[in-house]
Amino acid sequence: MSTQPEPDTPLIPAGGSLLIAWQLKNKNVLIVGGGEVASTRVESLLVTDAHLIVLSPTDGLCERTTELIKQYPARVTHHDRLFGGDSELQNVDMVLTAIDDVVQSQEIVDLCRERRIPVNAADIPDCCDFYFGAQIRDGPLQIMISTNGNGPKVASLIKSKLQKSLSGNEGKAIEKIGRLREMLKERAPGVGGPVGRRRMKWMSQVCTQWDLASFAQLDEASMKKMLDLGWPTNHVPSRTEVFGIRSSTLLPARASEALHDRTAARDISTSTKFILPLAVGFTVGVFSTFVISALRRR
């Protein structure tokens, strides 16, 4: 194994993080602290199916943390005490510290690292096995923005840029795709093998030929129709086939693509704008010719 780093061809830059979607279903996550930062941690973690343990004297809880503990009694357990050492880490799968005491944070991190428990200590980058980033969430769609330690302000600048490009229907579309895949699996069951491959190929083709806006419009009946029409003959039904002519006439090809919609709206106002100056020009032309000829006749 080479231990001395040699200069590599700098095609793939280093210095980044590995962005991953960590699975916390039925895992125990310990949050040490109860203030503002702790409350944002609780919120980030509530979207997972983890069980959260908040360790903080009650008088150290901020309003939001108190609220979350009350609101989600099955998902958050509060212990009214300070971190008591080693024993707190039993059966814990992840630890987040959110306390002002840097020394204690570091002690907790050391204990976690001995036990190989992933840990994040707020505001102490060196004590973090992982960082949090800005997030956009819409149902099953989750987007994370990491600026590699360049601060939350920058991340939120990028976040608002990205948000503008989303129509808000993407989560719904993804849910429908998931449901369609489920229905297909019921119709053509089995793991792997030729059926599995054919199923994967068909879903992939559907995803290539249909846009997200159209997926969002699907319901159980139209999904069934889609499978009835497409699966046995191995083709991707068109929107017209699935929704019928009337519906497809009503809906533009990429209906909920926000930008597209805005462009269309602009096109209409542009043509309105074209008629107005034309009319104004015409009126001025007629009027000025009249005036000039009237003046000449005098």
Place this chain on the structure above:
Amino acid sequence: MSTQPEPDTPLIPAGGSLLIAWQLKNKNVLIVGGGEVASTRVESLLVTDAHLIVLSPTDGLCERTTELIKQYPARVTHHDRLFGGDSELQNVDMVLTAIDDVVQSQEIVDLCRERRIPVNAADIPDCCDFYFGAQIRDGPLQIMISTNGNGPKVASLIKSKLQKSLSGNEGKAIEKIGRLREMLKERAPGVGGPVGRRRMKWMSQVCTQWDLASFAQLDEASMKKMLDLGWPTNHVPSRTEVFGIRSSTLLPARASEALHDRTAARDISTSTKFILPLAVGFTVGVFSTFVISALRRR
């Protein structure tokens, strides 16, 4: 601790993952397998500062994996053998399996879990502590798109949507913000305390008042100017103050914001479009009045 889940107010939905930026600087990541999937794993991991170990008989390496091993000798070590059991996991901080043998994959995963080593087994969701997602990368900016297991096709649909909203200058802008923060720290050193807070506040104000496009245009000299002008008096210098009048006249306020630019371009063409129908209308007006009065005079 409550063990029986009770129905919660469904304000924050569950069923998601925790998106995080995992730190792999100087860590050892074992990749079992050498085929196509392994090659994408190597590529994902090369952006981190991890040391990669690829475990695969040489005849099992695909072209891309072979290429990457050759190209990055200091970052990737190849062992020409199959997974040899327990001993392979010594000093390993993360394991990714990318082999066809599901049974062996599961055995490796079990060994990792005993040792609490984070593991991902390609194509076996139940054997994954974490999932990968579609990614956009531009220097220090990393964006991850997770569709909660709804497949890479859907993620890439979202990815291309998001990519369209980025100008390509964001990474550069973030680098400049990072450099500006560094320069400020050199000027006003110290961790935490009143100086730390003032520094954080100033940087935050700068990030609020300046846009990403303007940040991308900064160089060492203009950053120095920005600090000279803004830091002692605790204000955020304007673009004109930093770049001078000429430069700020040349550059629109949000120059490289792609959408904005396109809007501006559209505004110009709209005003051109306004003059054209006006002129056409005027000409037609004059002409038709002439014709009508000529006909009347006959």
